[in-house]
Amino acid sequence: MNAVTPVLEVDELVRHFTTKDFLGREVHRVRAVDGVSFTVAPGETLGLVGESGSGKSTTGRLVLRLDDPTEGRIRFEGQDITHLNAAQLLAVRRKMQVVFQDPFSSLNPRMRVGDAVAEPLKSHRILKTAAERHERVAQLFQRVGLDPRFAERFPHQFSGGQRQRIGIARALAVSPRLIVADEPITALDVSIQAQIVNLFMDLQQELGMAYLFIAHDLAMVRFLCHRVAVMLRGRIVEMATTEQLFAHPRHPYTQALISAMPIPDPDRELARQRIFYEAVTPPREARLAEVEKGHWVLA
Amino acid sequence: MAPLLQVKDLTVRFDTADGTVQAVSGVSYDLAPGETLAVVGESGSGKSVHVLAMLGLIPKPPGRIAGGQALFEGRDLLAMSERELRSLRGGAIGMIFQDPMSALNPVLSVGYQITESLRTHMKLSKKAAMARAVELLDLVGISEPQRRVVHYPHQFSGGMRQRAMIAIGIACEPRLLIADEPTTALDVTVQAQILDLVRRLRKQLGMAMIWITHDMGVVAGIADTVQVMYGGRVQERGPARQVFRDTRSAYTWGLLQSLPDHDAPPSAGVASARRLVQIPGYPPDMMNPPPGDPFAPRNPFATERCHSEVPPLVQAPGASPGHMVAAWYDLRTARAGAAA
Numbered sequence A: 001m002n003a004v005t006p007v008l009e010v011d012e013l014v015r016h017f018t019t020k021d022f023l024g025r026e027v028h029r030v031r032a033v034d035g036v037s038f039t040v041a042p043g044e045t046l047g048l049v050g051e052s053g054s055g056k057s058t059t060g061r062l063v064l065r066l067d068d069p070t071e072g073r074i075r076f077e078g079q080d081i082t083h084l085n086a087a088q089l090l091a092v093r094r095k096m097q098v099v100f101q102d103p104f105s106s107l108n109p110r111m112r113v114g115d116a117v118a119e120p121l122k123s124h125r126i127l128k129t130a131a132e133r134h135e136r137v138a139q140l141f142q143r144v145g146l147d148p149r150f151a152e153r154f155p156h157q158f159s160g161g162q163r164q165r166i167g168i169a170r171a172l173a174v175s176p177r178l179i180v181a182d183e184p185i186t187a188l189d190v191s192i193q194a195q196i197v198n199l200f201m202d203l204q205q206e207l208g209m210a211y212l213f214i215a216h217d218l219a220m221v222r223f224l225c226h227r228v229a230v231m232l233r234g235r236i237v238e239m240a241t242t243e244q245l246f247a248h249p250r251h252p253y254t255q256a257l258i259s260a261m262p263i264p265d266p267d268r269e270l271a272r273q274r275i276f277y278e279a280v281t282p283p284r285e286a287r288l289a290e291v292e293k294g295h296w297v298l299a
Numbered sequence B: 001m002a003p004l005l006q007v008k009d010l011t012v013r014f015d016t017a018d019g020t021v022q023a024v025s026g027v028s029y030d031l032a033p034g035e036t037l038a039v040v041g042e043s044g045s046g047k048s049v050h051v052l053a054m055l056g057l058i059p060k061p062p063g064r065i066a067g068g069q070a071l072f073e074g075r076d077l078l079a080m081s082e083r084e085l086r087s088l089r090g091g092a093i094g095m096i097f098q099d100p101m102s103a104l105n106p107v108l109s110v111g112y113q114i115t116e117s118l119r120t121h122m123k124l125s126k127k128a129a130m131a132r133a134v135e136l137l138d139l140v141g142i143s144e145p146q147r148r149v150v151h152y153p154h155q156f157s158g159g160m161r162q163r164a165m166i167a168i169g170i171a172c173e174p175r176l177l178i179a180d181e182p183t184t185a186l187d188v189t190v191q192a193q194i195l196d197l198v199r200r201l202r203k204q205l206g207m208a209m210i211w212i213t214h215d216m217g218v219v220a221g222i223a224d225t226v227q228v229m230y231g232g233r234v235q236e237r238g239p240a241r242q243v244f245r246d247t248r249s250a251y252t253w254g255l256l257q258s259l260p261d262h263d264a265p266p267s268a269g270v271a272s273a274r275r276l277v278q279i280p281g282y283p284p285d286m287m288n289p290p291p292g293d294p295f296a297p298r299n300p301f302a303t304e305r306c307h308s309e310v311p312p313l314v315q316a317p318g319a320s321p322g323h324m325v326a327a328w329y330d331l332r333t334a335r336a337g338a339a340a
């Protein structure tokens, strides 16, 4: 048994999407998440990488209880939150924040961005006066590399990358225990990516927060994450410490993925050899097996 | 060879209640047929707006083209009627946008949206267009394309929507493909597959590309020419290898410095002991940009002149032909001086 209670425990999580015909008969089923289990310890960053459409975002949404699982269990700081209702979730929501993949849809177009960032401070009654909130918003803007004067503007006045930083400022506002970050830096230029990743690391060190970091940029995952889980077709096919995974990938999909990492150097990039893998849906009875301490592979 | 596209002094402004945003200022370049230009740079530097403006796709107002020309096969896109532009967009000029969720229509099936352009520009029958749509979904790596073609955008994952956008972009075999962060939402194996596909199209059709991206690895793998933008202006442009190897703009150099080291061993647990290199300071406020070089306030090598006068984009001294930089300082001597 682990001595510390994980921030997050996900047990055999399943989410199927079904399409029905006009008679209500099921005509099609997408097994978006199909038996996923993992834990995230306090202060840990777990990277979730893998195939487009493998169920990473769906897993994130289930963890946040923005969507309901077909089966399985989710525990947050030891508490089973799988079936909590909206009112019961309120307290949990403060400790669990999200930064989305799509900065365009995550901001209300009619709200000044400063108010959007202040909103969770208000709704969770963290800062009571407008003056306090104003000051905190200015601090948060500075932390994510935005000019505090931008708080008065509306979302459409910002570029994609700028909007993403606003989303990050809002998630940070309530000092959560866990941030589910779904491709949080994808839309940013690399110097701001560096800034945000440094910020994530600083906040983790200062406040001990944990991250579920969903990303496609393996170089950044390798830099930021303690452990990494690789998803394919709704399943985790491999999970290991970052060193283990990048030094000794075992699953053929992980090997293909790592070999496809682009290298920011024209000579090396054009000479890079790729390992090909024709993705197959893992058999349902396959289970993760520990091949060395802390290194699990679907077999 | 006559250029396919000639952008001359393109300048775009947004007039808002709070002031005028100087989104794009005096951008000029030529694109040859078959050439791949990668455009990189700061978030908010005008990468998207400069191509949207050429295609007649910025909202007017608040947007306004304050000057310049964009000659596509000799005809000025900026002077065309909406009707003429519409016949080019999705036809001779393919487009893949940054934000697939807002670019795809949520109430139309993905297949229908692909067939739309095939039917208008290629005059295909409904049936032929649908067959081609399935083929295109397969080409961009969507499994079971037969079944997927009737799905709606919300039934697709982010990466699948992106691939549907790519299918629409290449549907009519364009002479110019403009792609705004087309692969950032994709896993790297699918990304590699898409890059192979566009390389193939480039070879087969002689298709030219403007590829806007933040991924320097993708740039390294695909670009003939790299253009680096900051504060609405071009800071550096040149053959890809030269821009990586013989960097001349302090901003480009800052970008390359801030990448995680590809060769460093991953060292989990001690992340706090390491940091990525950041460029100090804030991006400029494009309503009140600095009077000189927009990067000057953040540039440790800035000279006095950088703060007061905008440097023109000119051939970099001692660099390969066509390697241009906008800088009053010389990065080579400045860096050598800093190291000493």
Ligand SMILES: Nc1ncnc2c1ncn2[C@@H]1O[C@H](COP(=O)(O)OP(=O)(O)OP(=O)(O)O)[C@@H](O)[C@H]1O
Pocket: A156, A157, A158, A159, A160, A161, A162, A187, A188, A189, B014, B016, B021, B023, B041, B042, B043, B044, B045, B046, B047, B048, B049, B050, B059, B062, B098, B286
């Ligand atoms: N509708 C608009 N109204 C006002 N300003 C706008 C509008 N659209 C864009 N801008 C501004 O124009 C500038 C250029 O934006 P653009 O979207 O081209 O940036 P970008 O380089 O593509 O950034 P990113 O990498 O984040 O996508 C930004 O300062 C942005 O805030």
Ligand SMILES: Nc1ncnc2c1ncn2[C@@H]1O[C@H](COP(=O)(O)OP(=O)(O)OP(=O)(O)O)[C@@H](O)[C@H]1O
Pocket: A017, A030, A031, A032, A033, A050, A051, A052, A053, A054, A055, A056, A057, A058, A059, B154, B155, B156, B157, B158, B159, B160, B185, B186, B187
């Ligand atoms: N509301 C929905 N209805 C039907 N199918 C859905 C729905 N939401 C997601 N799916 C399907 O579930 C699968 C997993 O999607 P998800 O968005 O979790 O993938 P992802 O791993 O985040 O992919 P990406 O890397 O492309 O963002 C996909 O096949 C997708 O089409």
Ligand SMILES: [Mg+2]
Pocket: A056, A057, A058, A101, A182, B157, B158, B159
């Ligand atoms: Mg996703």
Ligand SMILES: [Mg+2]
Pocket: A159, A160, B047, B048, B049, B098, B180
């Ligand atoms: Mg853009």
